[in-house]
Ligand SMILES: Nc1nc2c(ncn2[C@@H]2O[C@H](COP(=O)(O)OP(=O)(O)OP(=O)(O)O)[C@@H](O)[C@H]2O)c(=O)[nH]1
């Protein structure tokens with residue numbers, strides 16, 4: 549299902565080609581594609597329509613400046629808009645300027661409150677360490693509804709390296725008093741209070757949270773929302789805001805198949821900060837919220853950004869520069885070719901790399917074909933490495949006897965050497981064309 553969003557964007561961009569100006573049809577086509585992506589990300593119609601309207605205003609009659617192409621411009625506008633919608637420019641650092649002294653964690657049953665409480669504790673310890681500040685963190689629970697709830701908090705607190713206190717009182721409000729007295733007596737700088745969840749928001753639950761919050765004066769209230777529940781989380785957030793109020797939200801289970809629609813719906817309805825996202829079951833799996841990552845994810849744009857990150861990590865800029873110079877000058881030798889193959893190898897398997905390249909996701913290439921190309925690359929690498937440097941730079945030297953020697957050295961047939969040389973000639977031609985288009989380098 550998610551591949552289908554990637555494919556529809558990919559085919560949209562290949563359909564529009566390299567236009568310099570935007571036609572009305574292109575804009576309508578894009579709006580349809582975006583609407584479809586939002587729908588599949590479980591964004592409510594109302595939010596989706598409001599977003600599309602703002603996008604329309606941006607695009608109708610837009611002038612594309614400078615060297616930007618129309619498709620690049622569109623990708624950027626959509627991406628920027630979503631990012632802005634998600635609160636891109638705002639500072640959502642829950643721990644700045646100071647780490648809150650009391651945090652109250654609320655949300656529906658199973659949304660991830662207890663896990664998130666421990667995760668927050670660990671992050672606070674890390675932050676204190678970074679600031680070279682002394683501080684002690686205590687966690688306590690007032691969930692008396694589910695029998696093992698308090699034990700669970702004890703276990704995860706231990707994993708997080710924070711202290712835990714079990715109240716002796718079993719009345720929620722008395723327990724709150726007891727916990728607060730304990731934290732004062734033991735000089736804890738931060739107290740995290742985990743609360744009970746219910747299957748649905750109900751009157752009793754809300755009333756209880758209001759009372760806890762009144763007792764814990766000045767507590768920073770965090771709403772934990774399960775990102776898998778989609779539109780439901782929007783209702784939850786709205787009711788919590790009306791009845792109890794909260795300072796920021798944490799969206800959990802972002803590691804699951806969710807497309808991030810919950811983040812979008814939440815921001816649309818409440819315009820409140822998303823302070824963190826939960827990205828796994830382990831204590832360390834709590835991250836800052838990155839609006840741009842969610843934007844690309846919602847659009848299913850093949851995670852182009854993460855490919856770019858990986859590419860910079862793995863390929864030294866210098867190597868790339870060398871190669872693109874060779875390409876620009878048209879002096880693309882077998883040595884450069886070998887280099888190119890190596891670079892691909894370092895980025896990951898061919899199948900993996902293809903997924904990230906805009907336009908490629910729309911092509912259906914069988915696993916068999918991909919594996920075939922991968923083993924071909926391995927063979928090519930072996931052949932090139934049994935050539936002399938001179939042969940690599942001047943492939944025209946390669947007559948029958950040299951080919952035979954090389955094939956023997958690489959453990960392949962002479963016909964394989966010929967396949968490589970054909971492929972190399974094709975590459976050279978392609979690169980000349982690309983060079984003319986000025987597209988990639
Ligand atoms: N994959 C994934 N699982 C998570 C994440 N956060 C929590 N979980 C899991 O979700 C389940 C419920 O988490 P809890 O922390 O017990 O949720 P809760 O809101 O305290 O639940 P109740 O106390 O029953 O209301 C557990 O199995 C967690 O491991 C997350 O970010 N990613």
Ligand SMILES: [Mg+2]
Pocket residue numbers: 661662663691697742743
């Ligand atoms: Mg719990």
